[in-house]
Amino acid sequence: MADPTPLSVFDDLRAESDELDDAVAELGPERWALQTPASGWTVAHQIAHLAWTDHSALLAVTDEDGFRELVEKALAAPDSFVDEGAEEGARMPPAELLARWREGRTALDQALRAAPPGARIPWYGPPMSAASMATARLMETWAHGLDVADALGVTRPPTDRLRHIARLGFRTRDFAHVVHQVPVPADPFRVELAGPSGELWVFGPEDAPQRVTGPALDFCLLVTQRANRADLALRAEGPDADRWLDIAQAFAGPPGTGRPAKGDAR
Known part of the structure; x- marks a missing residue:
């Protein structure tokens, strides 16, 4: 696509x-x-x-x-x-x-x-x-x-409009590191996501040594901090990619507080 x-x-x-x-x-x-x-x-x-x-x-x-x-x-x-x-x-x-x-x-x-x-x-x-x-x-x-x-108490089914958000989440990788005062990784990442219609959305070079894979919906939930990483089916390959999933945010401003995992006490 x-x-x-x-x-x-x-x-x-x-x-x-x-x-x-x-x-x-x-x-x-x-x-x-x-x-x-x-x-x-x-x-x-x-x-x-x-x-x-x-x-x-x-x-x-x-x-x-x-x-x-x-x-x-x-x-x-x-x-x-x-x-x-x-x-x-x-x-x-x-x-x-x-x-x-x-x-x-x-x-x-x-x-x-x-x-x-x-x-x-x-x-x-x-x-x-x-x-x-x-x-x-x-x-x-x-x-x-x-x-x-x-x-x-309703569900909004995901649509392919999420591609815009996924792309923004990918492009704000360095920003997320800066606002969390974490060193920006030197090498690019590869992100491969399954869109709601079943299409594969890819961002970053194919030969990147570190990557993130999983459902596009889960990635968008992560970068907008609408769900905790523990509740999402995202996989990181490489230590820097793994750390990114802990701090990712696509929105401007200071570091967000995120949402607790579903198993956490409220």
Whole structure:
């Protein structure tokens, strides 16, 4: 399977968002208040966070000065900035919050598609292309959608949209080492994953001495820290690849705390 095109990333982000929208659109207020696996976050917090981050991304694409002010606020309160944004949105009536999320993600979709070829969009980490920004938004939408599904007691079947997230997880290998203050491996890795449709997705040189293999879903759960490594069917060959599976994260920011293994006491 060839690497996804920029257009397919935009289309897949829209599809991922619409699928999550369908899951929450008809919920009553009491279900918006259900607790999710993220400590202290309800379904409303999860959707509010997506709306808040979409707004941040829209500013980054369309208003660099406005986004710069947002970054300054984040630097002034690094431990609480994200939670405060989610908390503010979660206090809104569900219908109003849902409308805000829909409006924001539609505006972001249009802005990303209209971005000039080769444009570099500022972010909390290094600047990125419009396609990379869409990939990051798809990753977050999928991961927070899993938390919502868990709270609602439903299952969201994996799709081949996961290829974008798997590729991002592979490309953020070095970043994960840096944020965990672990030396970056000198040699590249090979990653071989079985996609939901049965296709084999491969990243990295074929002759790499160290590799990771397993289901694409499990790899995506790992790099978004939605499941503990102990509960996943991923195999590492080589000590550096093995260590990577303990620290992998595809999202920006400080090291994530991850999720406990299913057998751990809560």
